[in-house]
Amino acid sequence: MNDKTYRSIVKPISWRTVGTIDTVLISWLVIGDLKWAMSIGGVELFTKMGLYFVHERTWNKIKFGKEDQHPIDYHI
Template sequence: MSKLNEMKEKTYRSIAKTISWRTIGTIDTVLISWLVIGDITWAMSIGGVELFTKMGLYFLHERTWNKIKFGKEDKHPVDYHI
């Protein structure tokens, strides 16, 4: 097991992941909205609203999953054999 798997995720890491993911997601939403509607003003409005609602939902989702043990391994001390 790698040292990375044994580390607990800090809240600020979840915040950084939330912001980076929502930036990508919002750009996608604006582009799709613009293509479907054909009006950049409406597309930006839709993207602006979903930016904040989905950022909050993602953060809560991320922090909840961080507390759930499903799919995580228990920490085991490294056993060295000589």
């Protein structure tokens, strides 16, 4: 079963929201400057969303670990 393209778009948005909040908080703790932390988080948000999209679409094409689904699955 393949994921639809819109699923591969929504997944990185939701994940990067969580990840970016984490990055901003860690950057703020390490640097101590919220403005810089937000800048780092903003750049990281878009670069990692793009990378995640490419990663997901690539893995969607790889058959490793996938099972073929049959249209009718009989259980006896």
